[in-house]
Amino acid sequence: MAPAIEVRSLSRVFSGRGNTLALDNVDLTVEEGELFGLLGPNGAGKTTLIKILCTLLLPSSGTASVLGHDVDADAKQIRKRINMVSGGEISGYGLLTIRENLWMFTQFYGVPGKVARERIDSLLEAFGLQDKADAKLRTVSTGQRQKMNIIRGFATDPELIFLDEPTLGLDVSTSIAIRNYLREWVRERSGRTMLLTTHYMREAEELCDRVAIIDRGRIVAVDTPAGLKRRVGSGSSFLIETTPFDPEPMRSLPGMRGMTARPADGHMNIRMVLDDESVIADVISSIVSSGARVIGLSKNEPTLEDAFMHLVGRGLE
Amino acid sequence: MAVKDHLRTLRLAAWLGWQIESNWARPLIFLTYSFIRPIAATLILVIMYLIVKQDVASEPALFSYVYLGATFYMFVSSVVFGITYVIHADREHYQTLRNIYISPISLYVYLIGRATGKVLLAALAVIISLTFGILVLGLPFDLLLVDWPLFLLTMVLGLACLIALGLALAGISLLTAKHSTSINEGVGGLVYLLCGAVFPITVLPAWGQAIGLTIPVTYWLELVRRSLYPGEGIELLGGLQDFTDGTILLFLLVSTVAFAALSLVLFRSADRVARQRGKLDMITTY
Numbered sequence: 001m002a003p004a005i006e007v008r009s010l011s012r013v014f015s016g017r018g019n020t021l022a023l024d025n026v027d028l029t030v031e032e033g034e035l036f037g038l039l040g041p042n043g044a045g046k047t048t049l050i051k052i053l054c055t056l057l058l059p060s061s062g063t064a065s066v067l068g069h070d071v072d073a074d075a076k077q078i079r080k081r082i083n084m085v086s087g088g089e090i091s092g093y094g095l096l097t098i099r100e101n102l103w104m105f106t107q108f109y110g111v112p113g114k115v116a117r118e119r120i121d122s123l124l125e126a127f128g129l130q131d132k133a134d135a136k137l138r139t140v141s142t143g144q145r146q147k148m149n150i151i152r153g154f155a156t157d158p159e160l161i162f163l164d165e166p167t168l169g170l171d172v173s174t175s176i177a178i179r180n181y182l183r184e185w186v187r188e189r190s191g192r193t194m195l196l197t198t199h200y201m202r203e204a205e206e207l208c209d210r211v212a213i214i215d216r217g218r219i220v221a222v223d224t225p226a227g228l229k230r231r232v233g234s235g236s237s238f239l240i241e242t243t244p245f246d247p248e249p250m251r252s253l254p255g256m257r258g259m260t261a262r263p264a265d266g267h268m269n270i271r272m273v274l275d276d277e278s279v280i281a282d283v284i285s286s287i288v289s290s291g292a293r294v295i296g297l298s299k300n301e302p303t304l305e306d307a308f309m310h311l312v313g314r315g316l317e
Numbered sequence: 318m319a320v321k322d323h324l325r326t327l328r329l330a331a332w333l334g335w336q337i338e339s340n341w342a343r344p345l346i347f348l349t350y351s352f353i354r355p356i357a358a359t360l361i362l363v364i365m366y367l368i369v370k371q372d373v374a375s376e377p378a379l380f381s382y383v384y385l386g387a388t389f390y391m392f393v394s395s396v397v398f399g400i401t402y403v404i405h406a407d408r409e410h411y412q413t414l415r416n417i418y419i420s421p422i423s424l425y426v427y428l429i430g431r432a433t434g435k436v437l438l439a440a441l442a443v444i445i446s447l448t449f450g451i452l453v454l455g456l457p458f459d460l461l462l463v464d465w466p467l468f469l470l471t472m473v474l475g476l477a478c479l480i481a482l483g484l485a486l487a488g489i490s491l492l493t494a495k496h497s498t499s500i501n502e503g504v505g506g507l508v509y510l511l512c513g514a515v516f517p518i519t520v521l522p523a524w525g526q527a528i529g530l531t532i533p534v535t536y537w538l539e540l541v542r543r544s545l546y547p548g549e550g551i552e553l554l555g556g557l558q559d560f561t562d563g564t565i566l567l568f569l570l571v572s573t574v575a576f577a578a579l580s581l582v583l584f585r586s587a588d589r590v591a592r593q594r595g596k597l598d599m600i601t602t603y
Contacts, residue, residue: 014595051595054419058593080421091412093333095340107329108420110322152416 002068004160004193005030005053010062012048012217022048024217025062030195030210035186037208038197039308045217046197047086050162053195054084067160080109085153087165090145094138098129098148101137102155109156116155123151126181143170150178154185160193167203175203183207201304211304215312225304232273232302232310238280239300240270245292251313253286255279258309267295273302273310326422330430334403338434355391355442356449362387362515363454377457378550383515384456385542388446390514392479393534395439396432397508398501400483403431404490405498408598415598425584428487432480459547467562468544471569475537478573482534485580488587492594494601508534519556526556533572536565 005028012023023045030036038046051057053066055075063070069077092101099120106116124130127147132140137148146169153161163182167175183206186194198204204211205225212222221228236257247261247270255275262269274280277299287294300306309315339347366383367373373380408414418424450456482504489500508514511521511529518529529535539555543562552558557565591597 051598056415056419056592056597057595076421079419082419084416084419089412091416093337093411093413095336096333100336104329104333105416105420107325108417108422110325110421 001032002065003029004032004034005036005064005066005195007049007053007064008062010049010052010064011060012045012052012057013060021217023052023059026214026217026219028212028219028222030193032193033186033191034209035182035194035196035207037204037211038195038214039199039201039204039211039304040197040214041199044214046214047164048217049214050084050164050195050197054082054162055079056084081159082162083153083156083158084162084164085150085166087163087168088146089149090142091149092137092145092152094136097134097136098124098140098144099133101148102152105152106155111156119155119157120151123155127151128177143174146170147174159191160195163194163196165197165199167198167200179203179207201308205304213308213311220311221307228304228307228311229302232306233276236274236276237300237302237306238272238274238283239296239298240272240283240287240294241296242268242270242287243293243295244268245287245290247287247290249290250283250286253279253282255282258306258311258313258315260305260309260315268292271305271309271315273306322421323423323426326426327430327433330427331433334431334434335437338438351438351441352445355388355446358391358442359384359387359446359450373455378546378548378554380454381457381546382517382542382551382554384450384454385545386514386538388443388450389538389541390509391442391446392436392439392476393508393514394505395435395442396476396479397483397486398505399435400428400432400480401486401490401501402498403428404487409494409600412598412600418597424588425484425581428484429480432483436476436480457547458545462547464544464562467540467566470566471537471540471544474566474569474573475533475541478533478537478569478576481573481577481580485576485583488580488584491587491591492596494599508532511535513538513555517554517556531572533569533576536569536572540565540569 007026007028010023010026011021014020014022026045026049038049040046048057052059052064052071055071055078058072065071066078067081071078096104102120103116106120111119121130124133127150129144129147129151132144137145140148150166153163166182167178170178182194182196186192196203196207208225210222210224211228213220213228221231223231244263244266245268247259247268250256251259256279257273257275259270259272272283274283280297284294284297302310305315341347342350362383366380370376370379404414407417417427447456447458451458486501486504493500511518511525512532512534513529518526518535521529536557539557540562542551542555560568
């Protein structure tokens with residue numbers, strides 16, 4: 001059985017004032033039935049990869065096949081069986097109602113009318129949008145437009161769906177509801193595959209069977225969330241709370257794998273991954289010599305964010 | 318892709334096009350606009366004609382030549398540029414182009430469907446303008462003297478030609494951003510100038526006439542005038558008096574087929590280049 005997605009030596013260069021290498025020699029395999037995550041910071045190449053896989057963009061070199069078909073030569077074969085939704089997407093025809101927008105797209109995919117109507121009703125209910133079904137799209141909120149676009153992606157019942165940051169900009173309760181739906185969608189439909197890009201660690205950790213970490217156009221690691229966390233090693237992930245100071249010089253400390261620093265309530269929260277716990281002494285010395293004061297120190301079980309720092313050397317922000 | 322899939326796409330796109338064209342305002346405002354716009358557009362030219370010629374009755378064939386050309390040119394502006402604007406609007410305003418592009422339908426067929434709404438609106442505008450011309454300005458017209466078979470055949474070929482031209486420009490629009498409207502204006506100006514829309518192509522220099530004779534719109538407008546004008550003499554004005562209606566119809570057919578083939582090749586090439594360059598979902602103006 002062919003993998004759902006197979007990418008070999010894929011590169012993509014954007015020409016302009018100076019070439020930009022968006023994808024650099026990417027190799028990736030996603031098996032049928034997987035809920036696969038692409039985790040990386042903004043500009044890492046996640047969206048470019050999705051655009052190539054859903055036949056919106058051509059690669060500069062290398063090959064990519066989706067459901068056994070080449071994205072360049074067999075785009076038409078792929079399009080019947082996939083769909084894509086981008087996070088923050090507010091696309092749609094404002095003069096049509098939500099239901100009309102959805103119905104039209106199901107008809108583009110040849111979904112029989114009765115099936116389409118039932119599926120749309122069911123999805124509208126699942127996403128809490130049934131009250132707005134007959135409202136013109138221009139009259140609803142941005143969040144409701146986003147929900148409609150997520151429904152648009154699922155209303156055609158694709159074998160493979162690409163979700164590019166699906167919960168971007170949505171409130172917490174909506175994000176949770178969407179994550180629950182995504183999980184159920186893959187579990188309840190045998191053979192359905194989902195490729196999800198996100199820069200929310202928790203989303204990747206909660207949802208994905210496997211995660212690829214992508215940074216600056218390169219796949220840095222592919223593993224299960226648990227496998228990625230194991231790479232960090234226990235006893236080397238720390239959270240230090242300090243008074244405000246410039247922590248950047250600490251990045252070059254011997255044994256410092258990666259670090260993120262976030263100001264919070266007049267303090268500084270510094271999350272770091274170290275080669276081993278003995279390095280923490282040098283870290284504290286560095287903080288004190290900078291004139292700052294350590295308010296709290298805790299050793300943590302590694303998270304996916306720690307795994308990212310361990311592999312990339314910095315956080316996702 | 319099966320023919321029934323293309324027909325479904327045509328039907329859906331035509332429905333969508335009509336919703337967008339007709340639902341932007343309340344029905345009364347829409348109807349008022351639909352009446353005023355074509356009359357205002359043709360009146361500009363009528364006033365210019367009256368300034369030069371003082372009245373419309375002295376040279377009815379010449380007045381009909383100018384009025385019919387200006388009226389039917391509304392199909393050019395509405396259909397040709399309307400189709401290219403679909404690319405611009407779907408990509409940047411509604412942001413649906415990428416979703417349509419990655420769906421299994423043919424974008425080419427979808428655009429033909431979207432043109433249907435524009436053809437209907439242009440037809441409404443032309444009927445209003447003609448009615449105004451006949452009732453208010455004394456435009457010579459007799460329903461019984463219209464060569465209906467020639468007119469209907471001419472319209473079918475003419476609209477096919479305009480849609481082909483629009484699709485070629487839509488292909489170019491895939492590669493451009495906000496500049497696409499400038500391209501439309503430029504092409505519109507050239508068609509207006511070179512195809513005998515309001516003055517005979519014989520007043521153009523030889524090279525201008527040569528270009529005009531390669532564009533099917535020239536033959537389409539000539540045949541529209543010949544089929545609608547009730548008397549004789551209008552065929553002497555356009556510079557094509559040496560050709561019979563049948564010959565001009567053949568020119569229209571051949572040039573339309575050539576334009577359609579060229580349009581398809583151009584559109585497919587532009588589609589490929591747009592996909593290579595990542596232009597299908599670019600946002601530049603909104």
